[in-house]
Amino acid sequence: MNKEEQWIEDIMDVSERVTSPSIPAHVLARIREIPRGVRTTIDLVPKRTIWLVAASIAALIAVNIYFSSTSTSANSNDTSFSEQYFSHLNQL
Amino acid sequence: MTEEEFLVLAQRDKDTAFSYLTIAYAQKIYGSCIQLLRNTEDAEDLLQEVFVAIYLSLDSFNGNSKLSTWIYAITHNKGKEFLRNKTRIKRQGTLTILDDHSEGISSHTINFNHPGVELEDKERAQILFDAIDSLAENQSRAFRLAKIEGYSYTEISEMMEMSVSSIESLLFRANKRLRELLGEYYLKNKS
Structure with missing residues (x-):
């Protein structure tokens, strides 16, 4: 085995000596606190605010639907008027 | 605990299921984080990110894959994301790339x-x-x-x-x- 091959073997052998250290107790404690931390973050937005936002969105959608249906019926009225007008003209 | 039992537990009591995962997998995941990042502080941060992701997506675990495969996939994806962010910060912060x-x-x-x-x-x-x-x-x-x-x-x-x-x-x-x-x-x- 030449010098280069020996060096490569030495480097490859390191993989057999690398260990995985134990998880520190404080890190494990922090991990176990995650559910509480996540719930606190969620609770930062009060339920009242969430309902208010939901109600506002619902109201906005309702208003949009109302006005779009009104505009559709107005259009259909226009159409029927024009139909009547042209049929009257045809009769003349 | 079998995978089926875990699935039932996760649907009934998310926090207890999460607690079980910390006992069964925290050491293994910490080992993976260390081997990936080779730095204690970064490994601790990544471990926390992985467990937050696990907790948030526990509802979506449906048993289609093995629990260990699912956890490893989360660890792998979070690890890649962590390294990407770290490399970006390094590139922005210094010229000695x-x-x-x-x-x-x-x-x-x-x-x-x-x-x-x-x-x-x-x-x-x-x-x-x-x-x-x-x-x-x-x-x-x-x-x-x-x-x-x-x-x-x-x-x-x-x-x-x-x-x-x-x-x-x-x-x-x-x-x-x-x-x-x-x-x-x-x-x-x-x-």
Whole structure:
């Protein structure tokens, strides 16, 4: 085995000596606190605010639907008027 | 606890299921984080990110894959994301960029402080880890899992969703490429 091959073997052998250290107790404690931390973050937005936002969105959608249906019926009225007008003209 | 029992528990009591996961998997995931980042502080941060992701997506675990595969996939994705962010910060923060994505071994380790490496092995370990990072992604993952983290071929095949024979050939190619990379490094720096 030449010098280069020996060096490569030495480097490859390191993989057999690398260990995985134990998880520190404080890190494990922090991990176990995650559910509480996540719930606190969620609770930062009060339920009242969430309902208010939901109600506002619902109201906005309702208003949009109302006005779009009104505009559709107005259009259909226009159409029927024009139909009547042209049929009257045809009769003349 | 069997996978079916865990699934029932996760649907009924998320916090208890999470507590079970911390007992069963925290050490293994911490080991993976250390081997990926080679730095205690970063590994602790990544471990926390992984467990937050696990807790938030516990509802979506439906038992289609093995629990260990699911957890490993989250760890792998979070690890990649962590490294990407870290590399971006490094690129923005300094001009002494070591990672140039050129051919051969390039230093990917931002701050090599591996607690599982003896002091006399530190320099050699850094070269080895940098060489592992220079492999193709699949080869690098398979090599790390088999040779550094000590998983069996069967476990790796489940984690990477490949057959055992594919893992064997992946490791054969990884080993060969690693030796080529180290040979090139030797000629460039040591001869």
